[in-house]
Amino acid sequence: MQQRLDGKGMSKLVSDADIVLDCSDNFATRHALNRACVEHRKPLVSAAAIRFDAQLMVFDLRKPDAPCYACLFPEDGEVEEVQCSQMGVFAPLTGVAGALQAMEAIKLVCGGGESLSGRLLLLDALGAEWRTVRIARDPGCAVCGVG
């Protein structure tokens, strides 16, 4: 069932969740989910894949110093919206990204292992290369900061 949620509906849905997994393909949904997760201090596990690149992020918003999605991609940022429905995606990559996302969610539920929180995991499927980049909370973030 496909359901379109307004901000209030999404906020209610997130408030009832333990952990939120963002599997969407557009910035409007990602930012709305991020706002609801910041509001309710819920961990957000975000995965994205396009062409031969994937990225995975964990925003453990239960922690006061954790960055949020908007710290990395500001809502008013100059980021070009590209969707896999137009640009294509290497099919096995979505499986890899989804499995990694599930792995991080299970670790958050169990409280075990080292969370990806505060880091961005990047996978270049063509080059067969992985790398992580540290992400800091932006004190001026319009969503989680003082604005």
Ligand SMILES: [Zn+2]
């Ligand atoms: Zn933020």
